[in-house]
Amino acid sequence: MFNQVSKLWQAIAVFSAVLSYSALALPEESAMSDLETPSHWSAEQRSVWAVVVEWNNAFARNDGDAFFAYVHDDITLITPAHPYRVEGIRDDRAAYDFELASGESRVNFFQVMQPLVRVYGEMAVVTYFSRGYYGPDGGVIGYFKETDVLVKEDDQWKVIHIHLSN
Amino acid sequence: MNSYKSIWVTVGSMIFGLSSLVTPGTTFSTDMGHMTREQIEVWRVVEEFNEAFESNDLDRFFSFVGNEITVLTPGHPFRVEGIEDDREEIEKGISEGYGIASLWQAMQPHVRVRGDTALVSFFSRAYLGTPPKFYYLRVTNVLARTDGDWKVMHIHVSEVPK
Numbered sequence: 001m002f003n004q005v006s007k008l009w010q011a012i013a014v015f016s017a018v019l020s021y022s023a024l025a026l027p028e029e030s031a032m033s034d035l036e037t038p039s040h041w042s043a044e045q046r047s048v049w050a051v052v053v054e055w056n057n058a059f060a061r062n063d064g065d066a067f068f069a070y071v072h073d074d075i076t077l078i079t080p081a082h083p084y085r086v087e088g089i090r091d092d093r094a095a096y097d098f099e100l101a102s103g104e105s106r107v108n109f110f111q112v113m114q115p116l117v118r119v120y121g122e123m124a125v126v127t128y129f130s131r132g133y134y135g136p137d138g139g140v141i142g143y144f145k146e147t148d149v150l151v152k153e154d155d156q157w158k159v160i161h162i163h164l165s166n
Numbered sequence: 167m168n169s170y171k172s173i174w175v176t177v178g179s180m181i182f183g184l185s186s187l188v189t190p191g192t193t194f195s196t197d198m199g200h201m202t203r204e205q206i207e208v209w210r211v212v213e214e215f216n217e218a219f220e221s222n223d224l225d226r227f228f229s230f231v232g233n234e235i236t237v238l239t240p241g242h243p244f245r246v247e248g249i250e251d252d253r254e255e256i257e258k259g260i261s262e263g264y265g266i267a268s269l270w271q272a273m274q275p276h277v278r279v280r281g282d283t284a285l286v287s288f289f290s291r292a293y294l295g296t297p298p299k300f301y302y303l304r305v306t307n308v309l310a311r312t313d314g315d316w317k318v319m320h321i322h323v324s325e326v327p328k
Contacts, residue, residue, distance in 0.1 A: 123283035165324030
């Protein structure tokens with residue numbers, strides 16, 4: 001009897017785990033959803049995170065136009081691929097388009113983990129971890145720590161700084 | 167005679183203007199000529215913060231740090247959250263020698279100020295550890311001003327790719 005009850009609880013636990021997982025899983029594996037937004041976040045944090053989610057989804061779809069719609073003209077960028085700081089949307093977009101066309105930076109899979117959003121007036125700092133597959137033929141896996149700094153202008157949050165590191 | 171006077175008045179004003187920007191005992195290594203007054207104010211804070219780090223002066227260093235600081239560095243895979251964990255690790259690094267700073271130079275600062283928030287990025291040439299090793303780093307600092315004081319709320323440091 002005890003074993004049967006125990007098995008029943010095990011089955012319920014497995015079913016719950018599957019249900020929880022399916023609630024988080026999305027039709028497109030590389031997409032993110034606001035389901036991942038922690039319930040204790042403020043409305044401000046949620047509004048910032050919603051922008052970062054849409055922006056990252058554009059990145060995951062390799063959709064340059066949608067991606068750069070969230071990028072501030074004065075963006076500065078620090079990444080593991082380049083030793084220097086990229087300054088301005090024009091240089092950033094030129095390299096993005098070139099590397100995407102070459103296949104080098106093609107995103108095949110992209111996931112974000114443990115986001116933390118801090119809002120200080122008109123500036124927001126978003127940090128998270130990511131894993132993805134980048135490059136041609138399915139790509140190679142990459143694990144990154146990311147800082148995104150956003151500023152609010154005309155009631156719209158734009159990404160003004162990215163610092164990505166291994 | 168008048169032109170002599172005006173030269174000295176000009177020089178005096180320049181010295182006075184410069185001295186009003188510089189805290190006694192503090193030297194600044196960076197050309198700030200292109201920065202606005204707001205940007206200079208923020209950069210002065212970051213330079214003092216950097217000097218405290220280079221001197222391994224933790225009390226001074228953490229006087230510039232906000233309680234909710236988040237830190238991403240090359241030495242750790244995860245994000246440090248909060249001043250207590252950050253201080254504990256830096257104290258341990260200094261007491262055991264691996265975290266001692268002998269040199270921390272900041273180059274090519276880029277400063278943006280939005281009201282009471284500021285975004286700063288720069289390159290750093292650092293000599294760290296025991297025995298010391300050279301590191302070439304990229305640094306992002308985010309600062310917020312509360313009660314008139316700028317505090318560092320976020321740090322992201324990464325090594326230049328080899």
